[in-house]
Amino acid sequence: MSRTHAGAVAAALAILAGSIAAPSLADLPSEAPGRSVTLPEPHPHWMFVGDLLLRRNALLDLDRGTFLGMVSTGFLSPAALFARAGGEFYLPETHYSRGSRGTRTDVVTIYRTRELAPVAEVEIPPKRAVNVLPVGNAAISDDDRFLAVFNMTPATSLSIVDLQQRRFVQEIATPGCSLVYSAGPRRFLMICSNGSLQSVRLDESGREAGVERTRSFFDPELDPVTEKAVRFGSRWLFVSFEGNVHPVETSGDALEFGEPWSLISPDDRADSWKVGGTQHLAIHQATGRLYSLMHQGGNDSHKDPGSEVWIYDLDSRERVQRIRLAHPGLSFMSETVEFGQTWAWPFRGIWPFALDHLVPNPGLNSLQVTQDDEPLLVTGSQIGGSVAVYDALTGELLRRVPTGGMTTHTLQAPWGGGEAQP
Amino acid sequence: MSRTHAGAVAAALAILAGSIAAPSLADLPSEAPGRSVTLPEPHPHWMFVGDLLLRRNALLDLDRGTFLGMVSTGFLSPAALFARAGGEFYLPETHYSRGSRGTRTDVVTIYRTRELAPVAEVEIPPKRAVNVLPVGNAAISDDDRFLAVFNMTPATSLSIVDLQQRRFVQEIATPGCSLVYSAGPRRFLMICSNGSLQSVRLDESGREAGVERTRSFFDPELDPVTEKAVRFGSRWLFVSFEGNVHPVETSGDALEFGEPWSLISPDDRADSWKVGGTQHLAIHQATGRLYSLMHQGGNDSHKDPGSEVWIYDLDSRERVQRIRLAHPGLSFMSETVEFGQTWAWPFRGIWPFALDHLVPNPGLNSLQVTQDDEPLLVTGSQIGGSVAVYDALTGELLRRVPTGGMTTHTLQAPWGGGEAQP
Amino acid sequence: MWRDDQNAVDRWVARAARDLARRTSRRSFLTRLGVLLVGGATLPLLPVARAEPRAQAAGEPDPNTPLGDPKDCEYWRYCAIDGFLSSCCGGTHNACPPGTEMSMTTWIGTCRNPTDGKDYVISYNDCCGKDLCGRCTCMRHEGDRPVYYATRSNDINWCMGKVGVIYNSTVAVVIGVASDT
């Protein structure tokens, strides 16, 4: 409790003394105002859920279904970055001095996880790419030392932040290549518009130490890979609109492209099954299972919401399970007795109707998997503030958890499995 | 069009030349990007409609039902102030350097009405009272020279801004008294917690030239006047929870209290009719008609929405008309054919239901009257983005106008009648 | 600036202490926005406060093991609250959610603890510095007065001064036993 708080409390008690009786043994003791909760050590079943409309990320306990806290993110800052050590996370933010006008300031805000409070910020060039991608706008080097922020003005570049020294190091121009993914302690990957990858190497001070381009390994016109790549150990998996998986091994000095394989069998393709969603891929590292959000749709449906999650074994490259997704919001039926009773018209009357008639599934836009030994699969719909929680191994629906938000976007479960998620 | 735009356009056309055929006579000529609309002279039937959730005020044409533009207001800045000259308006705003944290900056932003663009700003002490009152948080002297902003930290004071010289003049401490209303070129009124008024006089430079308190003229405990006072020429009318009108004449050197009178007859009181709402009073200056939002309710219902508007003649103090208020939102039935077709679940299904079943009136929280010779009465509901427009003389419902917003709060129609509204 | 705030806080507490009143609510405008956010705006996929009266929640003889549900709007301490319950937002009934700061300008009410039958002076402090929590809207307001009667007005956002004006949620802190004198 800060001294100022203490002072005010003292003042309060002093002045209130007149109207407060001398405490007797049975009385509740006076409590100290000014306290804020500090979180325990992060748990693998904690998850950040982003809300782009309310400009916040809510932290949920998926086991107890409770709301642990939130961070205000500012305009379109969908994804935080998490130090593998776990004690901190980082939010690239864009602010204007007068709300929607004035001077633009971009910062990387450094949060201490257990306080959910900013402890420092590093100002970066006001060029941050402003979009809604759940991954690819920033990345942390595998040793937690450097943070790279993708810029688009529309000229593309990377801003390098030294997280140890809490300072901006350098902007690296990356014409023709976009987004950023971590690949080792001193290497970041980018995707180039010609279908190739670019390696950006840093030296020990975080300055550019070399840039190499690979051959192009996909056709950005005919079957582009989505930006929502997933990392499996030292391997990155890029998945295309048509469901082709392009593995890229990053352990060696040079990148190695593995044999592409397909998530969609000819039969499934005949039924027009497609990958898609806002955040449509996740991997459980320990079991090597890939979770893919699937829907039936036509061309250009690569961002349509999913109706099922298909689970693949990354060794055998076989689909081992299909989960038909439940509605993420009906959990509130448990609150219908009170629900909306106190609302002003017209909302009072709508909820009962919604319960009776609105059975169709909204479609799930986002998916995430926790990294512990009892992993949870979580799905969220862009419209509404609730997520559905499944046993990631059996596919059993466990519960639904309210986010307190209006929209559900990026899902992040960085704790557990020994390291933060890419 | 700015030179930078011109430059970019030139660049565009030059580079595009290769892929663009030489124009033939029949072709549409190329158009210049970079243009923004400038508004015509403000019309008496234009209205600003505030939305506290979207943090904006939308400007509507009530005759044509069109959306003319909007201003972003920042956090809880419900009401703009309008120069009687009409060419400018002023928004007291509060901003933080990092959105919801960081350094607080309060400014009075000066907008040129026809551009709806800020042309200047005056920084004031970061003490502005942050609440949702539609009136009373700031006022302009009757000669448009000085703007007074009410501060609450919770210590109360006024910040005086010189609108002519575009600078902050002085903060005037006003212990025990709150809010601010204009009463002449160099005098502002405040309401004090003991039920009295305080006059704050300014000198020609805008500095404090004297403060006087009146006797207390109402009981803040038993029958307090609402903050939503209305001005009738040189007279201010303060209306109490119980519907008692307290007139205050401000033309003389000293304030004169007129005889209180009641808006509610014994019979109406027996039917528990009460005044109430967020913005529950308006006056049409030319005809001397007072418009009061009414509802049936119990104690502490002074902010409940209204179901009727009662119209009084301020000379005879007689009620001359009752208007049962229509729903402000059903105007969208005209769009039901398309309405919601493209929405994601669950909204698709809700609208048809709403049309069939949600006939009850949401209750109207806000009311305003235009000041021309063919005045319009406008009512809005806190929940939803639509206002209902009536002929203010006949009470006939003319149309409903969408605001494009989520909530409807302060309604302002400052133009016409020769001067801006208080 | 800070000294000014400190004085303001002292003046404030003094005024509040002289004006103890029962079951008075505050900031219903924020709650209404809250209802919009939590209920209307995101309907029907969002949770909403249990605002309907319930069986009277128990108090706590031992503050460390509270009886009754501090996430329930009917919890005894909330007799004069109006806002989002901190205990639903990552905090507790008397501590703010992580990363928010508790305001020192407050409305003070008096609530009866059903366990010992005593009236306690409760300070309703706002948790500030992060945007609306949006969970567990709780409105129990009576005796609201206009803004010029500040200690009784629920149109005022009590996030003020040092903690900033951005409102997140509200706690209910026991300040002492209300005397009968």
Added chain:
Amino acid sequence: MWRDDQNAVDRWVARAARDLARRTSRRSFLTRLGVLLVGGATLPLLPVARAEPRAQAAGEPDPNTPLGDPKDCEYWRYCAIDGFLSSCCGGTHNACPPGTEMSMTTWIGTCRNPTDGKDYVISYNDCCGKDLCGRCTCMRHEGDRPVYYATRSNDINWCMGKVGVIYNSTVAVVIGVASDT
């Protein structure tokens, strides 16, 4: 900083001009937010875009007397638009609403004018510097590509550089006649 932006704009226009494509959409994320704002969030009291196909709107032989309804999503110029129509937000089909600034980084599409049967190069410029307009959501997107293929990506907010990143609405400007070569 400005010089940098200017260069960026030139590079940008160059890339866009080399990559004319038909009926490609942009920024559907903003539109989705828009649908939430306009439809979901405020339901059922809000207007919403006419997004269902209509009888083909006419073009304009004389740009000063446009045929067809520039507030209609099916207006011919909007074949590759995705966002809120400026013409519903206080602007026109080719001028931004009052107080907003037009972005110079744009997506460029090719639309056929039903009146003269010619294909025109249309520049979709965003109007920036004020928050979401929220009216007349119009999504006509095909051929969307990922962000790294920027000239074809609708996940990018084209309010950039000098005009700032706050998006309000979008216009459709005739840049010229598309050649068949």
